[in-house]
Amino acid sequence: MMDVHLKSPMSPLGGNLSSKVSKAATVFPSHVRRTFMSSPVDYTGEIVRLLDDIATQTHAISAFVAEGSETITYGQVGTQQITSEFATRLLYRSLAHDGYSCLILAKSREQPLTFPEEVPHGGYVVCISALDADPRAVDQPVCGTIFSIYKRKSSTSLPGKYIDLKQKASDQVAAGFVVYGPSTVLYYTMGHGLYSFVLHPVAMQYFLQPDQRLTIKEKSTAVYGKRTIVSSNTPLGKGVKNYVDSNHDVKMYHTGCMAGNVALMMPNGGALVKPDAHLLCECAPLAFIIEQAGGVATNGEGTRILDLTVGDDYHMKVNFLAGVEEIVHEIERLGKGVAAADSADTK
Incomplete structure (x- = not known):
C-alpha cells in the first residue's frame, strides 16, 4: 500500500502525518487521559473533557481560517474576514454549556466572560487569546489560538468570580496553543512534557506527531x-x-x-x-x-x-x-x- 504523507509546505510550522500510523497513532483525547491517569489533578476528570472540548472547537476555527471568512456558504466564501472576536464567540459557545469551566478570560474582551446561572459551573478558569494573527497578512496568514487553564478559587457549582483570576502563573494545570496554516498543529502540556498533534484533514482528529516529548534545539542564531x-x-x-x-x-x-x-x-x-x-x-x-x-x-x-x-x-x-x-x-x-x-x- 502506498504511503501517503500530509505535509505542510511551510515546514516546520506544519507537520507530517503518515497513513501507516493512522490506526495505531495516539489521538489527542487518549493522550490527555493517559497523562491524567498517571497524575490526576482532580477526582472528576473535568480537565480531560475540558481540553477535549477546546481542541474540538479549534477544528472549526481551523476551517474558518482556511476559508479566510466568517461567512462560509455552499459554493462560495463570504467577505467578512475571520477575527479574534469571532473565534472567541465560537469557544465561548462551546465552553459555556459543557459544565467544566466557570469563567473565560479572553484577551480581546475587556470584561471576563461569565456563564448564565442556570448552566453548570465547573472547577476551572480558561484564559484565551482566541486568534492571534497579523492583520496585514491577507493570503493564508499564519495565526494561532493560545489557551491556559487554572483551578478556580471560589466555591464550586457557582458562577466564577474575580478572585478566580488572581492566579500565579505557575499554578496552571494545562496550557497549549494551536497554529493554523497550511496544516493545523496543536501543542499542549499538563506539566509532564510538551507534545504536538497534527490535525488530520479527513478524520478531523489530532494525531500525536512525533510520538515523543518536544525539546527546544540547544543552539541557534x-x-x-x-x-x-x-x-x-x-x-x-x-x-x-x-x-x-x-x-x-x-x-x-x-x-x-x-x-x-x-x-x-x-x-x-x-x-x-x-x-x-x-x-x-x-x-x-x-x-x-x-x-x-x-x-x-x-x-x-x-x-x-x-x-x-x-x-x-x-x-x-x-x-x-x-x-x-x-x-x-x-x-x-x-x-x-x-x-x-x-x-x-x-x-
Missing part, C-alpha cells in the same frame, strides 16, 4: 519577534539590538503571531521576544510550554514569568523573553549593561 523591537529605548530592546549587532549570524523572524513564533522556535532554537504581552492569555501559557520543552521564560530583566502573580489587573501586560537559556540570559545581560551605562550618564 535566531530571534523571533518584530524587528521594531531593536529601535525600542528599553533594556529589552537594547539587549536584543546589541545581541543582533554582536552576532553577525543572527537573523530575526516574525510569523505575525506569538504561537507561530514559538512553533518555529521549537525545532530551530533561539529566543522569542515580545514587549507588552498579555500575562494570563499569552505569556503564562507560553512560558509554561517553553519551560516544559527545556527553555526559560522571563520578563527580560531576570524575573521568571511563572513566578508572576496577577492582582486586580487581570489584563496585566509584561515584557516577554523566552527560549534557549543561554541566549535569553545573554540578551538580559546586554540589556542590563546598557541600562547601567545610561543611568551613569544621567548622573
Whole structure:
C-alpha cells in the first residue's frame, strides 16, 4: 500500500502525518487521559473533557481560517474576514454549556466572560487569546489560538468570580496553543512534557506527531519577534539590538503571531521576544510550554514569568523573553549593561 504523507509546505510550522500510523497513532483525547491517569489533578476528570472540548472547537476555527471568512456558504466564501472576536464567540459557545469551566478570560474582551446561572459551573478558569494573527497578512496568514487553564478559587457549582483570576502563573494545570496554516498543529502540556498533534484533514482528529516529548534545539542564531523591537529605548530592546549587532549570524523572524513564533522556535532554537504581552492569555501559557520543552521564560530583566502573580489587573501586560537559556540570559545581560551605562550618564 502506498504511503501517503500530509505535509505542510511551510515546514516546520506544519507537520507530517503518515497513513501507516493512522490506526495505531495516539489521538489527542487518549493522550490527555493517559497523562491524567498517571497524575490526576482532580477526582472528576473535568480537565480531560475540558481540553477535549477546546481542541474540538479549534477544528472549526481551523476551517474558518482556511476559508479566510466568517461567512462560509455552499459554493462560495463570504467577505467578512475571520477575527479574534469571532473565534472567541465560537469557544465561548462551546465552553459555556459543557459544565467544566466557570469563567473565560479572553484577551480581546475587556470584561471576563461569565456563564448564565442556570448552566453548570465547573472547577476551572480558561484564559484565551482566541486568534492571534497579523492583520496585514491577507493570503493564508499564519495565526494561532493560545489557551491556559487554572483551578478556580471560589466555591464550586457557582458562577466564577474575580478572585478566580488572581492566579500565579505557575499554578496552571494545562496550557497549549494551536497554529493554523497550511496544516493545523496543536501543542499542549499538563506539566509532564510538551507534545504536538497534527490535525488530520479527513478524520478531523489530532494525531500525536512525533510520538515523543518536544525539546527546544540547544543552539541557534535566531530571534523571533518584530524587528521594531531593536529601535525600542528599553533594556529589552537594547539587549536584543546589541545581541543582533554582536552576532553577525543572527537573523530575526516574525510569523505575525506569538504561537507561530514559538512553533518555529521549537525545532530551530533561539529566543522569542515580545514587549507588552498579555500575562494570563499569552505569556503564562507560553512560558509554561517553553519551560516544559527545556527553555526559560522571563520578563527580560531576570524575573521568571511563572513566578508572576496577577492582582486586580487581570489584563496585566509584561515584557516577554523566552527560549534557549543561554541566549535569553545573554540578551538580559546586554540589556542590563546598557541600562547601567545610561543611568551613569544621567548622573
